[in-house]
Amino acid sequence: MREDRKVTDLRVELRAWLAENVPKDWRTQQAGDNIEGFLASQREWLSRLVKGGYATPHWAPEWPGGGRSLAEQVAIFEEIARADAPRMSLFFVSLYHAAMTLMECGTPEQRARHLPAILKGEIWCQGFSEPNAGSDLASLRTRAERKGDRYIVSGQKIWSTLGQFADQCLLLVRTDNSGPKQVGITFLLMDMKSKGVQARPIKQITGDEEFAEIFLDEVEIPVENRVGEENEGWKVAQVTLSSERGLTLVELTERLALSLWRLVEAATANGHEIDRLDVEVRRRVVDIASRIEALRAMIATLMANRMAGREAVGDASIIKLAYARLSRDFTALGLRLRGMAAQRDTRYVLGAGYETGNWMFDFMNSYQYNIAGGSNEIQRNIVSERVLMMPREKLA
Amino acid sequence: MSGVDAMNTIDQEELRDAARRLLTDKVDRRAPWGEGEADGRALVRDMVELGWHLLTAPEELGGLGQSFTALAPIYEEMGRALAPATLADTMAALDVISLDDSVAGAALRDRLIEGSAHIVVAECGSLGPRIDTTFPLLEGGLAATHLLLLPTAAEESCGIVDLGREGVTATPVETWDRSRSFAELALHDAPCERLQVTGGVAIPLVRAHKDLAMAWDSLGAARRSLDETVTYMGTRQQFGRPIGSFQALKHRAADHKVTLELARALAVHASQAYALRDGAWSDLAAQARLLATDAFHAITEDSVQMHGGIGFTWEFDCHLFLKRALMSDILNGAPELVRDRISSSVIARALRRE
Ligand SMILES: Cc1cc2nc3c(=O)[nH]c(=O)nc-3n(C[C@H](O)[C@H](O)[C@H](O)COP(=O)(O)OP(=O)(O)OC[C@H]3O[C@@H](n4cnc5c(N)ncnc54)[C@H](O)[C@@H]3O)c2cc1C
Numbered sequence: 108m109r110e111d112r113k114v115t116d117l118r119v120e121l122r123a124w125l126a127e128n129v130p131k132d133w134r135t136q137q138a139g140d141n142i143e144g145f146l147a148s149q150r151e152w153l154s155r156l157v158k159g160g161y162a163t164p165h166w167a168p169e170w171p172g173g174g175r176s177l178a179e180q181v182a183i184f185e186e187i188a189r190a191d192a193p194r195m196s197l198f199f200v201s202l203y204h205a206a207m208t209l210m211e212c213g214t215p216e217q218r219a220r221h222l223p224a225i226l227k228g229e230i231w232c233q234g235f236s237e238p239n240a241g242s243d244l245a246s247l248r249t250r251a252e253r254k255g256d257r258y259i260v261s262g263q264k265i266w267s268t269l270g271q272f273a274d275q276c277l278l279l280v281r282t283d284n285s286g287p288k289q290v291g292i293t294f295l296l297m298d299m300k301s302k303g304v305q306a307r308p309i310k311q312i313t314g315d316e317e318f319a320e321i322f323l324d325e326v327e328i329p330v331e332n333r334v335g336e337e338n339e340g341w342k343v344a345q346v347t348l349s350s351e352r353g354l355t356l357v358e359l360t361e362r363l364a365l366s367l368w369r370l371v372e373a374a375t376a377n378g379h380e381i382d383r384l385d386v387e388v389r390r391r392v393v394d395i396a397s398r399i400e401a402l403r404a405m406i407a408t409l410m411a412n413r414m415a416g417r418e419a420v421g422d423a424s425i426i427k428l429a430y431a432r433l434s435r436d437f438t439a440l441g442l443r444l445r446g447m448a449a450q451r452d453t454r455y456v457l458g459a460g461y462e463t464g465n466w467m468f469d470f471m472n473s474y475q476y477n478i479a480g481g482s483n484e485i486q487r488n489i490v491s492e493r494v495l496m497m498p499r500e501k502l503a
Numbered sequence: 504m505s506g507v508d509a510m511n512t513i514d515q516e517e518l519r520d521a522a523r524r525l526l527t528d529k530v531d532r533r534a535p536w537g538e539g540e541a542d543g544r545a546l547v548r549d550m551v552e553l554g555w556h557l558l559t560a561p562e563e564l565g566g567l568g569q570s571f572t573a574l575a576p577i578y579e580e581m582g583r584a585l586a587p588a589t590l591a592d593t594m595a596a597l598d599v600i601s602l603d604d605s606v607a608g609a610a611l612r613d614r615l616i617e618g619s620a621h622i623v624v625a626e627c628g629s630l631g632p633r634i635d636t637t638f639p640l641l642e643g644g645l646a647a648t649h650l651l652l653l654p655t656a657a658e659e660s661c662g663i664v665d666l667g668r669e670g671v672t673a674t675p676v677e678t679w680d681r682s683r684s685f686a687e688l689a690l691h692d693a694p695c696e697r698l699q700v701t702g703g704v705a706i707p708l709v710r711a712h713k714d715l716a717m718a719w720d721s722l723g724a725a726r727r728s729l730d731e732t733v734t735y736m737g738t739r740q741q742f743g744r745p746i747g748s749f750q751a752l753k754h755r756a757a758d759h760k761v762t763l764e765l766a767r768a769l770a771v772h773a774s775q776a777y778a779l780r781d782g783a784w785s786d787l788a789a790q791a792r793l794l795a796t797d798a799f800h801a802i803t804e805d806s807v808q809m810h811g812g813i814g815f816t817w818e819f820d821c822h823l824f825l826k827r828a829l830m831s832d833i834l835n836g837a838p839e840l841v842r843d844r845i846s847s848s849v850i851a852r853a854l855r856r857e
Contacts, residue, residue, distance in 0.1 A: 367853040381850060389846040390839060396849045397790035401769035408768055428761045490760055491753035495733050498748035 114182050117175075121161065121183060125190040128155050133193050138454055142316075146272065149197035150228055156195070157226050161187075162202060165352070167210055170222060177352065177414050184354050188361035197230060197269060199351075205231040205277055207350035208294075212334050212343045217296065221275070232273035234264040234297070234321055235344065241266075242485050243502075244279075245288040245341065249323060251280035251295070253330070253337075258282075258295060260326045261303075266479075270319030271308045273299050277347060278328075283338050294340030294347075296332040303327075313471045314453075348480075353409060353423065356430055359476075360406050363437060364399045367392075369464050370437070373444040391440055398433050405429065421494035424486040431477040431486075438470035510570045510778055513558075519576035525553060526584035532823060535587065535681035543588035543684040547646045551618040556593055560616050561601060570778035571715070575770070578716045582723030585682040585823060589643040591716030596622040596651045598712055599661065599705040600698065607663055607696040611649060623647040623688070624709055626702075630654050630662045630695060633670075637689045642834065644673050644686025652695065657703030662695040669693070680830035682823055711777050711788035713835055718770045718788075718795035721831050722763065725799040728824040729759055732806045739811075752809055759802045766794035783852060786845045793838055796831050803828040 130136070130148070137145060156162035160172040164183050168174025175183070195202070206225055209218050221229065240247040249262025260280055270276070276297040283291030299306065303326040308316040335343040374388050375381055409426055412418045442449050449466040463469055477483050491497045529549050550556065558573045560566020567573075574594060581590065597615060600608045614620035623641050630652060638644070650664040666673065670693035676685045733756055736747030746752060773787035803825040807814040814821040832838060 365856050368856055371850055371853050381854075382847065386843065389850065390842040392853070393790070393842045393846050393849050394793070396853060397769065397794055398765065400772070400787065400790060401765045401794055404772035405765060405768035408771070425761050425764050428757070429765050432761075484754065487754040487757035488750070490757035495729075495753075495756055495760060496737075497733060497753050497756065498737060498745045500748055500750065 111176075111178060113176075114178050117179050118182050118186055121186045122190070124159050124161070125186060125192060128159065129190050129192040137193075146197065148193070149195070152193050153195065153198050153228055162195075162198075163206070163226070165203070165354075166206060166222075171226065177410065180352075180354055181357050181410050184358040185361050188358050189365060191365070194358070197272065198225075198228070199355075200233055200268065200273075200277075201225045201229060201231040203351045203354075204233055204347045205275065208277060208334060208343060208347045211346050212294075214331075214334075216331065217334070221296070224274075229275060230269065230273045231275045231277060232267045232270040232299075232319075232321075233347070234267050234270070234276045234278040236264065236266045238263060238265050242482060244344075245292065247279055247281060247292065249278075249280045251282050251293060251328070253282070256330050258293075258328045258330065258333075260295070260297070260323050260328055262323050264321040264323070266309075266318050267306070267321055268318045270299075270321050271306045271316070273306070275299060276321065279340055279344055289341045291338050292340040292344070293337050294334040294343040295328050296334065297326065297328055301326050301328065311471075312474070313468050353406070353413065353426070356406055356426060357410065359434075360399070360402050360430060363434065364403055366464075367396055367399060370395065370441050370444065372464075373441045373449075373466065376445060376448065388444065395433070395437050395440060398429075399437075402426075402429055402433060419494075421490050424481070424489040425494070427476075427481070428483055428486045428490065431473075431483055434473040434476050435470075438466060438473045442466040442470045510775070511573050513567065513569055513573055515573065515576050518558075518573060519580060521553065522555075522577045522580035523583075525549060526580055526586055530584045530586050532585040532682065532820070536817065536823065540675070540677070540681065540684075542645065543586075543643065544646045546586060546588040547590075547621055547643075550588065550590060551621075554618075555590060556597075556618060557616065559594060560597060564612065565616050571712070572774050572778050574716070575719050575774050578719035579723035582720030582725075583727045585724060585827060587682060587684050588646060589683070589716075591713050591720075592624045592643055592647070592651075593620075593622045595709045595712035595716070596624055596649075598708045599651065599653075599700055602704065603661075603698045603700040605697070605699045608698045608700070611663055614648075620648050621646050622649045622651050624651045624653065624713075626653045626655055626706065628654065629656060630659060630697070632695060633692045634662070634664060634690045634695045635692055637687065639687050640676055640678075640685050641688050642683055642685055644688045645675060645684055647673075650688065650690075653705045653709060654702035655706065658701055660701050661698045661705050663698060664690060664693050664695050678830065680826040682827045683830065707785050710835075711785050714788040714792035714841075715770065715774055715777055717831060717835060718766070718773070718791040721792075721795040721799035721828070722767050722770060724824055724827055724831075725763055725795070725802045728799075728803050728806050728821075729756065729763065731820070732756070732802075732809050735810060746809075755805060755809070759798070759805065762794075762798040762801060766791070766798045769794050783848070783857075786848055786852070789841050789845045790849075792835075793841055796828070796838065799828045800832055 133148065137148060153162060161183055163170060163172035164175035164180045166173030202225060206222060209221055235244060237247050237249060249260065251258040251260045276299055278295045278297045280293050280295055281291055282293040303324040305322040306319045308319045310316050370392055374384055405426055409422055445466045452465055492499050529546055555577055557566045558569045559571060562568035600612050611620060623643050625638055648666055650666055652662040670691045672689045673686045676687050678685055736752055737745050739746050770791040773791035776782055776784040776787050807821045807825055810821050813819045
């Protein structure tokens with residue numbers, strides 16, 4: 108496929124910018140760094156990207172850095188991945204989920220209040236899941252009662268990525284219990300410094316404390332912080348959940364492809380020469396490499412279809428499943444190849460995604476893509492029922 | 504998800520429709536499993552009549568000048584129909600003799616374009632003016648008029664054997680996969696004419712073309728097998744509901760769908776790369792073949808299980824697909840050997856961080 112001139116020009120310009128601006132030694136510096144160091148380097152990286160005009164290509168044209176086509180957005184993610192720049196983990200929810208929700212469903216006042224703040228580094232988290240509402244998100248029970256011009260909110264949110272560092276939260280609450288569960292949900296913007304909010308980090312299987320549970324005890328939220336109508340928050344939540352439009356997978360797939368060498372490195376780390384590698388190992392590397400190449404082709408097609416407005420139902424689920432399974436198999440192979448050395452290598456690079464090169468960390472972390480954002484099983488339900496049109500199961 | 508094809512003037516979907524119409528009309532996939540046997544000679548004539556062999560022939564020679572990607576939907580439809588004939592050897596041979604300036608090459612090219620030559624391809628050791636050897640199992644060996652021999656010694660030039668001349672016997676061979684037609688080809692002192700193009704040039708082209716053809720054939724057949732299995736699961740009732748509503752079965756079907764779409768995405772990409780002889784086209788073709796035959800194998804293997812007892816019968820069609828898949832797996836080299844063939848260059852590309 109030949110590329111638009113504009114996109115090619117953007118790549119050239121961005122490559123030059125990245126060569127100047129990617130912190131050279133970020134991996135070494137962040138290896139074993141503490142959380143403060145990580146937060147500081149993320150902030151620094153965001154401010155560079157904003158200054159360069161590459162943090163917000165998906166924003167509306169009236170915003171700095173905004174108004175880029177989807178093709179340009181894809182190019183930006185690819186180039187950032189290819190330059191092996193740090194990921195934007197700390198600000199991803201702000202720049203995508205929060206900003207897109209506000210741009211599509213928010214009031215002008217909400218946009219004016221938050222979008223400039225996001226550009227300056229306001230951190231957002233997503234408070235959707237609850238202890239008893241995960242895959243079945245619409246069964247959420249955090250209560251909000253309307254009292255004059257405020258909502259009084261009580262309940263508990265969980266698995267909220269970076270919740271302990273967040274300034275603001277995209278919050279789903281229940282305002283009505285009388286009808287079907289999707290009706291009666293309301294979407295609020297919550298200041299994490301409000302009285303009655305307590306965020307407690309949860310330690311993950313990687314050892315990281317990357318997500319948090321959020322306890323809400325009679326928290327007062329002004330009605331002007333509501334997005335969309337009362338009881339119609341489910342629709343808004345769908346906008347939030349689809350806000351990144353596949354770009355995460357573009358980036359992750361590209362990063363995965365460009366870290367294939369790590370598998371070879373893992374295989375040769377014990378002094379094996381490449382051309383003396385065990386034949387079975389070589390075959391498995393070929394299999395992983397082939398699936399990566401296929402996934403790259405698949406995501407390129409998905410994005411092209413998206414741009415042309417002819418995406419089919421379930422395409423996104425198929426890709427997510429393909430990626431999730433590959434991320435697990437890729438890291439499992441690396442872990443196996445690295446052997447005992449992987450068991451002893453307990454240092455890792457914060458914020459590098461799963462291709463840190465620390466195989467145990469990366470393997471553990473790969474579960475994330477198999478669970479969050481609609482687990483593999485939920486995606487399989489979608490593919491079987493909505494793509495293959497198999498008989499539906501009635502769920503409560 | 505379908506691929507975009509900007510390289511050709513003939514619409515891919517039109518080609519697909521035409522292929523599907525012909526194959527629906529002419530192929531009775533049950534025929535070889537009753538009294539008859541897969542022969543394929545009639546289907547080869549039909550394909551030639553429709554001019555499929557002209558698609559990628561150069562325009563100045565009376566061909567249609569399309570790129571490889573025009574053949575993809577045809578190969579895919581042939582797999583879908585479980586077609587008993589092969590077109591890939593002839594078309595791969597055309598890719599080779601298009602590069603050839605010898606008298607023998609030009610003559611064969613003319614006959615091919617006129618529709619009177621159908622080719623099988625085989626790799627071999629060194630070649631002399633006369634050939635004495637037996638190829639125990641060649642797909643399409645009965646329908647073929649010529650054998651294109653590709654010497655594995657890179658510098659040696661390729662050879663052509665006219666199968667209509669003396670010293671050639673083709674005997675049908677029965678295999679478990681009856682959806683294809685195989686022959687033993689015995690050559691006794693058979694005359695061999697030499698081309699200019701060398702084995703070193705020809706072998707990568709032929710392998711890539713045949714790998715891609717196999718990939719598309721497998722994708723077409725695998726999709727059909729999955730579709731038919733899903734349809735069956737929607738109608739068969741147990742415990743008061745269709746078995747297709749059981750999540751244990753649904754999730755397997757979904758996984759097969761993912762594997763299939765992943766393989767398809769690579770086949771589209773690899774076909775474009777081959778058409779342009781771009782980048783790592785030769786690795787990509789092999790990789791596309793691996794993913795596609797793996798998916799085909801997995802789907803058809805599970806299809807029998809998901810059908811239960813009826814899947815275990817000769818009457819029911821599950822095994823037609825399974826047996827074709829088991830043959831596709833190894834027909835042009837076992838998957839392990841294909842992996843071994845490309846592993847050095849795949850690893851080198853990984854280290855270059857491409
Ligand atoms: C790393 C990470 C980050 C996250 N970040 C956030 C965040 O920022 N904000 C937020 O709100 N949430 C977040 N989540 C939560 C995430 O969305 C949920 O974990 C996910 O939706 C699954 O819900 P659950 O954990 O309650 O599991 P459950 O829904 O209890 O699922 C348990 C198991 O049952 C299976 N299952 C459930 N329903 C079905 C069904 N119908 N058919 C078949 N199998 C089924 C699941 O697939 C899973 O295997 C995050 C999760 C992770 C792991």
